[in-house]
Amino acid sequence: MPELPEVETIARDLQRLVGLVIEDARADWPGSISDLEPAAFDAAVRHRQIERVGRRAKNIVIWLSGDAVLTVHLRMTGRLILRESGAAAERFQRVAIRFRGGRELRFADARKFGRLALKSTAALADLEARLGPEPLADTFTLEIFRAMLQRKRGNVKSALLDQRFLSGVGNIYADETLFAARIHPSASLPSLSEVEIARLHAALRRVLTDAIGNRGTSFSDYLDAEGLRGGNQDHLMVYRRTGQPCLVCATPIERRASSGRGTHFCPRCQAPTRAS
């Protein structure tokens, strides 16, 4: 599941696209492209130059010459891999963008949930309007986070997963962050103490930063832009460790389904606080 650290890793790897000119684009699965038929997409991106590559939330954002932006959301099983043209196609390859000079950006996606979208730079505002702040931005201070939490209801795990509230965090890093902050995933937001809010803020930034340092978490699906696995799966404390001993206190890690998602936690380290 590519989340902020995985998408950031890919976006950094794709810096080498800057300056390349698109020769053509081919979509083997039309559904992977939003709003445009494959032929129209091909015509719309041809001969445009890559000006900048970045990330916003879980989107890879590729600025093209001529007021166009290509956004890529990998959803669950999407991969974006840069290869030499002529290399064997990726497994589950859906879209290939060829560049002048012999390289090719492949979008592969087993479950076909991921999407490429071509839009104007003005239309990026629509994307921005649906996204909460970046947890690693300098502007995401403890004070801002505290104010955000005061306006939000529900439990802490669903808040972390809500992209309009905070962007970039998915199921893996929500569970890991809550463990690091020693907060129970079902804890209601109003019940969080000042100390817990501060721990949560610090844990968010540390967990995500460490995961970027490890080039993301790979289970079966995620690969970076070079087609290589990340290393963060060896550093997870609770995610997919159901029944295994907590690495802090040896209590078996529990898993519960909440709103259709698996939630992993240590019932002792993350015991609910009595006060509220």
Place this chain on the structure above:
DNA sequence: TTCGTCCTGGTA
């Protein structure tokens, strides 16, 4: 706020 939908490979 929760549920269904899109999807299908991997696993039990």
Place this chain on the structure above:
DNA sequence: TACCAGGACGAA
């Protein structure tokens, strides 16, 4: 063979 994984979004 059946079921699980789940990000985002729209509907109930």
